[in-house]
Structure formats: structure tokens, C-alpha cells
Amino acid sequence: MDNLEQNIRQLVEEVIKSMNLPTANVKKDSKLGVYSNLNDAIEASDIAFKEFTKVTLETRKKVIANIRKTTMEYREILSKMAWEETGLGRWEDKIVKNELGINKTPGVEDIVPETFTDDHGLTLVERAPYGVIGSITPSTNSTITVISNAIGMIAAGNAVVFNPHPSAKKVSAAIISLLNNAIIEAGGPVNLVTCIDEPTIESAKALMAHKKIAIMVVTGGPAVVKTAMNSGKKVIGAGPGNPPVVVDETANIAKAAKDIVDGASFDNNVICICEKEVIVVESVADKLKEEMKKNGAYELTGDQIKQITALVISDPGRPGHEGAANKNYVGKNADFIAKGIGLTVPASTRLLICEVDKDHPLVWTEQLMPVMPIVRVKDVDTAIDLAVACEHGFRHTAMMHSLNIEKLSKMAKIMNCSIFIKNGPSYAGLGFGGAGFASFTIASPTGEGVTRARTFTRERRCTLVDYLRII
Ligand code: NAD
Numbered sequence: 001m002d003n004l005e006q007n008i009r010q011l012v013e014e015v016i017k018s019m020n021l022p023t024a025n026v027k028k029d030s031k032l033g034v035y036s037n038l039n040d041a042i043e044a045s046d047i048a049f050k051e052f053t054k055v056t057l058e059t060r061k062k063v064i065a066n067i068r069k070t071t072m073e074y075r076e077i078l079s080k081m082a083w084e085e086t087g088l089g090r091w092e093d094k095i096v097k098n099e100l101g102i103n104k105t106p107g108v109e110d111i112v113p114e115t116f117t118d119d120h121g122l123t124l125v126e127r128a129p130y131g132v133i134g135s136i137t138p139s140t141n142s143t144i145t146v147i148s149n150a151i152g153m154i155a156a157g158n159a160v161v162f163n164p165h166p167s168a169k170k171v172s173a174a175i176i177s178l179l180n181n182a183i184i185e186a187g188g189p190v191n192l193v194t195c196i197d198e199p200t201i202e203s204a205k206a207l208m209a210h211k212k213i214a215i216m217v218v219t220g221g222p223a224v225v226k227t228a229m230n231s232g233k234k235v236i237g238a239g240p241g242n243p244p245v246v247v248d249e250t251a252n253i254a255k256a257a258k259d260i261v262d263g264a265s266f267d268n269n270v271i272c273i274c275e276k277e278v279i280v281v282e283s284v285a286d287k288l289k290e291e292m293k294k295n296g297a298y299e300l301t302g303d304q305i306k307q308i309t310a311l312v313i314s315d316p317g318r319p320g321h322e323g324a325a326n327k328n329y330v331g332k333n334a335d336f337i338a339k340g341i342g343l344t345v346p347a348s349t350r351l352l353i354c355e356v357d358k359d360h361p362l363v364w365t366e367q368l369m370p371v372m373p374i375v376r377v378k379d380v381d382t383a384i385d386l387a388v389a390c391e392h393g394f395r396h397t398a399m400m401h402s403l404n405i406e407k408l409s410k411m412a413k414i415m416n417c418s419i420f421i422k423n424g425p426s427y428a429g430l431g432f433g434g435a436g437f438a439s440f441t442i443a444s445p446t447g448e449g450v451t452r453a454r455t456f457t458r459e460r461r462c463t464l465v466d467y468l469r470i471i
Pocket of ligand 1: 136137138139140141163164165166200201202204205219220221222223224227238239240241271272366440441442443444
């Protein structure tokens with residue numbers, strides 16, 4: 001263990017032991033909103049929701065502003081806590097991820113009313129909260145999913161009960177207490193966000209079944225989305241992906257290579273939108289690999305590819321079967337993974353790349369780690385066909401590097417994904433170096449796409465017959 005890691009471990013242990021740090025400076029209760037019983041958490045949020053309906057929109061805006069301010073202050077310690085507790089990703093990248101979500105998740109301004117007028121008067125359509133939302137969050141984006149969902153759901157007027165991933169329960173509880181302190185300070189009710197301190201799959205199911213939970217918002221792998229969709233409740237389901245990136249012969253290869261390494265290695269590839277396999281036209285394949293190596297990639301060859309596959313894949317994916325990665329290597333650094341096959345690579349290595357054929361399990365399995373298969377194909381149409389197939393119909397995210405407008409349009413259309421990024425790294429699709437807002441709940445199975453405050457509202461119409469037009 002290096003010095004830095006040791007220091008962080010010590011710091012985080014102190015934080016967790018005291019559970020005071022997130023609230024130390026705001027002089028408030030460090031366990032606000034954190035319950036040991038799920039029913040108590042839901043009842044408390046139900047009361048908070050009713051109180052929140054009486055709060056003005058101006059106060060709601062102040063609550064969101066204070067959540068942003070407070071979580072920004074604690075973004076670094078929260079990133080280190082998440083990294084320490086889950087063992088996933090890179091804490092420096094998590095700081096960037098937290099900043100993105102804190103600053104760019106839409107707030108109250110996203111709730112826009114609509115009006116219709118005609119000879120019969122005026123109709124107003126407004127966006128109302130659902131009530132108490134149940135939110136299940138993943139281990140991979142543990143801090144920012146709670147923060148970003150809370151911003152969007154509260155901006156829409158809801159209360160939220162979180163069932164965080166069990167392997168991120170401590171940092172999630174710290175965030176919940178931090179959020180409650182920020183909410184109260186800005187004039188909102190206590191317990192607008194709650195969680196339980198020992199979340200489990202059973203508690204997630206109990207949340208889905210509870211009478212007082214109006215809708216479920218589920219962010220995670222295939223099992224939890226499927227379970228929620230069978231719960232009988234309305235579900236906003238954000239499931240897995242396996243985002244392909246296609247590079248054709250017209251692309252700016254040096255830029256494409258840098259973008260792919262940057263996107264695929266960000267937080268060690270744990271984000272669902274990160275590039276998971278490269279499909280490149282053969283005439284530019286060698287150049288692409290060379291450029292990737294200049295940007296922090298290390299190429300594995302021959303037996304190394306067989307060994308790494310055996311190491312990191314526990315259930316090989318293939319057409320019609322999404323497979324699964326070996327959890328011991330999910331979100332780890334490239335040099336740690338290389339060590340697993342007895343290979344020493346520079347600690348600065350961001351991504352392990354390996355050229356494989358199109359049927360290789362690395363292509364068809366969502367690895368969530370910095371191991372990137374590269375498939376060489378004869379032309380761009382073949383590349384697009386393979387991209388569609390290995391995305392498994394998740395319709396989640398895909399990327400293309402090309403200057404051919406016809407092929408860019410073809411792939412964007414045929415992939416039919418929630419996010420499609422042209423000529424940029426994957427995170428540009430979340431508003432980092434790309435236009436638009438951020439969210440870490442991308443609802444592909446249920447169709448809401450990149451969720452935002454208005455996603456968490458229900459429409460209500462009020463019609464006033466014959467009067468109140470002004471022309
Ligand atoms: P996970 O599915 O293991 O866990 C997610 C949450 O679901 C956890 O809180 C877990 O306790 C709960 N859970 C798991 N199985 C359950 C079941 N059968 N019943 C009830 N609850 C259950 O996911 P993870 O490993 O933490 O996250 C990685 C996965 O999530 C990847 O597949 C990734 O693509 C996906 N993901 C998707 C998005 C998105 O926005 N679409 C965002 C982040 C992660």
C-alpha cells in the first residue's frame with residue numbers, strides 16, 4: 001500500500017468511525033435521515049413530503065442551491081470515502097464526476113408549465129410531484145447517483161427514500177445526512193431524503209412493495225431492473241449497457257484514440273456509458289492502436305489476451321447472452337489487473353487494450369474495468385452491424401468517430417440508444433465537454449433517457465373555459 005492510499009484509508013476510517021465529518025462544520029446531527037428500519041424511513045419521508053408541498057418554489061430553489069453548495073464542499077472527502085468503501089474506480093476521477101453531477105443536474109428551472117389557448121379559453125399543464133420516490137442506487141456511481149437523483153427529485157417537489165448498494169452504505173448514509181442538513185438550513189423539512197443504514201436486496205424489494213412509495217427509480221444491473229419492473233409499481237428503470245465505439249477511415253484518428261482512452265479509462269470504466277469495445281475499420285486499425293498507446297494504453301498480445309480473459313470474465317457474454325465480469329477486477333486500475341496475469345505495466349497505464357475477433361467474450365460482456373477489446377473489420381457498415389449486435393439491444397449508449405455524415409447518421413439512427421456521441425469521449429454525452437445537462441440515471445429500458453427533474457413529475461391539466469385569453 002503506498003503512502004497516499006494509507007493516508008486516505010486512515011482518514012476515511014476516522015470519518016466512518018465518528019460519522020461526524022460530513023456535518024462537523026454545519027453543526028447538525030450526523031445521522032439525519034438515516035434509519036435502521038425501512039418502514040420508519042418511509043413514514044418519515046412521507047411526513048416530509050406533505051410538509052414540502054407547503055413550501056414555496058423560491059424555498060425549493062434555495063434548497064437545491066444549498067444542496068449544490070454543501071455537496072461541492074464535501075466532494076473530495078465523499079469521493080475518497082466512496083473509493084475506500086467500494087474499492088472501485090479512481091477517487092480523483094470521482095471528484096470530477098461529482099462536480100459534473102452537482103453543477104449540471106437540472107433543478108427547479110427544469111419544471112416548465114405549458115399553456116394552450118384558443119376560442120375556448122385557457123388550459124394550463126403543470127408538473128406535479130409523485131410523492132415519496134423509492135430510489136435504488138448502484139455501487140459504481142455510488143455518491144453522485146444519490147446526489148444527482150436527490151437534486152432532480154427534490155427540484156420536482158418529491159421526497160426520496162434511498163436503498164443504496166450494500167457495498168456503499170456508509171458513504172451513502174453520510175450523503176443523506178449531509179443532504180438533510182443542507183435542506184433544513186435552506187428552509188426545507190427534515191427527512192426529505194432518507195435511507196436505511198443496512199440496505200440489502202431484501203430491503204430493496206420491501207421498498208418496491210411499500211404502499212407509500214409512489215414510484216420506483218432503479219439504477220443498476222439487469223436483475224434489479226427486472227425485479228422492479230415486476231413489482232406492479234411505475235418504474236423508471238436505468239439498466240446496464242455495453243457501449244460500442246466505431247472508428248471509420250474518415251475519422252481524425254489521433255483525436256479518436258485520445259477520446260477513447262480518456263472516456264474508457266475514466267473512473268476505471270465503471271460508468272455505464274463508458275466505451276466498452278472498439279470496432280475499427282481495418283485500414284486505420286494499426287494507426288488507432290499506435291495513437292491509443294501514446295495516450296496511456298498498453299497493448300496485450302497472444303497468451304496475455306487469453307489469460308486476461310480468463311481472469312476478468314466470470315460468465316462469457318455472447319450473442320443473446322450478456323454474461324458477467326469477475327467482480328474482483330471491476331473498477332480496478334490497469335496495472336492491478338495486469339498483475340493478475342503476472343505482468344508489470346507502468347502505474348501510469350490507463351487502459352489495457354487487446355485485439356480480438358468479433359466473437360470474443362470481451363466484446364460481448366460489460367466488463368466495467370479498463371480492459372478494452374479492439375475488433376478490426378473490413379468496412380464501416382460491418383462495424384455498425386457488429387456494434388448493434390454486441391450492444392445486446394440495451395439501447396443505452398454508443399459512440400462513433402467519423403467525418404462521414406451519412407454513416408454518422410446511419411449509426412445514430414440504427415443504434416436507437418438513449419445517448420449517441422459523435423466524435424467525442426463517452427462522458428461528453430453527460431455534458432462533460434459536450435453540450436447539455438448531467439444525470440447518472442439513464443433510463444433506457446423504460447425510455448426516459450437521461451433523467452432530469454421533469455422526469456420525476458406527473459402532468460396535471462387545468463382548463464378554464466371561455467375566459468382568460470388575453471387576445
Ligand atoms: P447492481 O445491479 O449489483 O446493484 C444495483 C442496486 O440494485 C443495488 O442497490 C443492489 O442492492 C440492488 N439489487 C441488485 N440485485 C437486486 C435484486 N435482484 N432485487 C432487488 N435489488 C437488487 O449494480 P452495480 O454493480 O452496483 O452497478 C453496475 C451496473 O449498473 C452495471 O450493469 C451498470 O451498467 C448499471 N448502471 C446503469 C446506470 C444507468 O444509468 N443506466 C447507471 C449506473 C449503473
